[in-house]
Amino acid sequence: MRLTMAQISTGTDPEANLARIVDEIGGAAAAGAELVVFPEASMCRFGVPLHDVAQPLDGPWASRVRAAVDEAGVAAVVGMFTPADDGRIRNTLLVARPGLPPVGYDKIHLFDAFGFQESKTIAAGDDPVVFELGGHRVGVATCYDIRFPELFIELARRGAELIVAPASWGAGPGKAEQWRLLAAARALDSSAFVAAVGQALPADPDVRKSSAPTGIGHSRLSDPFGSVIIDYDSEEQVGTHDVDLARTDKARTALATLANRRDIPRLDGTDA
Template sequence: MRIALAQCNSGTDPDANLDLLERLTERAVADGAELVIFPEAMMCRFGVPLGDVAQPLDGPWAGGVARVAERTGAAVIAGMFTPSGDGRVRNTLVIAVPGEPVRGYHKIHLYDAFGFAESRTVAPGDEPVVVDVAGHRVGVATCYDIRFPALFVELARRGAELIAVPASWGAGPGKLEQWRLLASARALDCATYVAAVGQALPDDPGLRESAAPTGIGHSRISDPFGSVIADYGAQQQLSVHDLDLSVVEKARAASAVLANQRVIPTDPTE
């Protein structure tokens, strides 16, 4: 499969961000990409009221993503925000595959960590999602989800050969090292390719110091053996990569991490 990682910066105008998504998708498809993965919060960056921009999956923003996918012939995954029905929003990935209905994944694990409380304004999802893209199974996860191995194992058990992880990673001491380690560790956990795509480091110094997670770049692709096969810097970058997905079967046969995994009983006294 030929995939593109679109490490970029979204702003606060959903229409402008959709235009950027369209331009970058066109560039990626011109280089043969079958799947283009954008960061979390591509519809609108963090640090502003999200309820004002949230739209349903059958609304104009997700519909625009679907039209880009149909016109270019490439699947597109991008972060957006949808209404939750309880006054909050959901942190959603729109998954647009040409010829298929739009799908959505609502982020399961919310970023209530490092001094940030995502759950204050965002409601969690509860269902893992795997879709068919170009004859292969692609799972999805979002940013903080990458700290939870069980989700990635479940996606692999549902057939995922590649797991796309759009993110808008927060800055801070040790955070870059954690991001790099986690991307490779999750690939090893489930013997699956992991394509972790982050918002680029903002040009605005004020946004870099924001309490909101506005991105540090350093997108990465790790193969099912945990080897790093693409590693970006902090700035904006669009690149296309060929993935040999037959490696997934070889890795699972060699490491047997899925076949040998056992359920550890919990302490009934807890």
């Protein structure tokens, strides 16, 4: 599979961000990509009120992404926000494939850590998502999800050969190293390729000082053995990479961690 990783920095105007996304979808198609992955919060960056920008998957913002995908003939995963039933919103990944209905993944693990409380305004999802593309299965995860290996293992159990993890990672001491380490570790856990695509470090110094997670860059593509294929720096970067998904089967045969995995009883007597 040919994969484009779009490490961009989005602002507070969903229309301006959409224009950039449409341009990058066209560029990915010109590069021969089958899939282009954008960061979490591509619709609008964190650090500002998001309730008024949220739209359903069949709303005008997502529909224009889907139209660009249909025209370019390349699939895209894009971070956006959708309304929740309880008055909050959901942190959603839009999966848009040419000629197919949209698929949405609502972030399961919310970032209530490092002084930030995502759950105050965002409702958690419940369901892991794997989608078909070109005869392969692709799983999705969002940012803080990458700290939870059980999600990546479940995506692998559902057949994911590639897992894409859009993010808007928070800055702070040791955070970049944690991000890089976790991306490689989740590839090992799942015996799958992991494309961890983050928001680039914002150019505006004032945005960088925000307590909200606005991105640090350092996107990483890891193979099923945990080896690093490509690392980006902190600045905006869009690259296209060939991914040999046959290595997933090789890793699952050689490492056999999925086949050998056993459920460990918890202290309360239930299975993990």
